[in-house]
Amino acid sequence: MIPKTVKGPKEALEGVKDGMTLMLGGFGLCGIPENAIAELVRRGVKDLTCISNNAGVDDFGLGLLLQKHQIRKMISSYVGENDEFERQMLSGELEVELTPQGTLAEKCRAAQAGFPAFYTPAGYGTEVAEGKETREFNGKMYVLEYAYKADFSFVKAWKGDEAGNLIFKGTARNFNPCMCGAAGITVAEVEELLPAGSLDPNEIHIPGIFVQRIFQGEKYEKRIEQRTVRTREDAR
């Protein structure tokens, strides 16, 4: 067993500097690395490029970094639900690169898997493909997209062990597994950190080889963006 445990977010984020490119897991506010984001805010690192499907909401998730003007460029597929984001984007303070969601996931996965680039049909014929190489395969047009290059990847899992093995829960999985091992250093935070041997090797979603540092988050707020429910009467 190769130990990956670090004491907490402070140690986990050692080496994060101004101007770095970071990957952050999560879909909306579901499965975001809450403790790493809090530590990024505390450190006050600036001019960050953040690769994350969404940009949080005004007062939570990556919205906390936007509030402090720590992000220079955002690479996302969907950025609604955030007024401060919109203000910074329209005023030109924040650079935004919108990428189709499947392409964003695959650009992470390509980095993880050692592929420099790949062809996808997504975005062909749209402004997303402008200036990009295109090619025909079997009568259909595809766009060449490159793997991301990032310095740190911050992911959140449900359970993890000292060896860095991870298990995710529900749709909090989303981009997190794709970002493991896709950056120079992958930092995983988990709700429950267990001794090696506690997790069934059959059940592991991401093997520890993709993770350099792991810690147990102190607390998780897990804010819900759209609380939708039905009544028992509706169900009848």
Added chain:
Amino acid sequence: MLDKNGIAKRIAKEVRDGYYVNLGIGIPTLVANFVRSDIHVEFQSENGVLGMGPFPFEGEEDADIINAGKQTITTLPGASFFDSALSFSMIRGKHVDLTILGAMEVAENGDIANWKIPGKMVKGMGGAMDLVASAENIIVAMMHTNKAGESKLLKRCTLPLTGVGCVKKIVTNLAVLEIVPKGFKLMERAPGISVEDIVKATEGNLIVEGEIPEMIL
């Protein structure tokens, strides 16, 4: 004329036994409420769930189980969770049988625009570009005209495109249409709507052949 639920109800008739279906945000989400209960269908949400069920009962919401609209959901027996890359492998790899999504504009050549209004609204494309570029069976759910009464079924899209030549079928508050090489082929009329009403509301080339039946809902 149909309301949003009416559009969803008509589209639900296109869902066949054994289909894996991806539903977009808005009217498409409502389709799940009208699918026949005697067929086997699984709903995929691109954030990483197959076998989506109804909204949870109050107090049973789980922040870790949401759909692509970030709404709390439940899962049904046979459901599975997966990461985003695998989710789009299902979509790009054509394993999803039917994609239902909304649009701001559709053109008579099958182009679709639904992600950006320059200078006004930039929320992003989410998974829409991947879905329309890959799916072979795409149904668009939309209002036939905008709030100003202008047609959203055009000769050419005016907004930035989401995908080119990909739409096959459109269900609006007025009609069911199919995209054919020469334009929008009128298939059905909404209850109480005449062919003339649809002609007036359609800017793109509308093909009307023979009697156009009223929709059966």
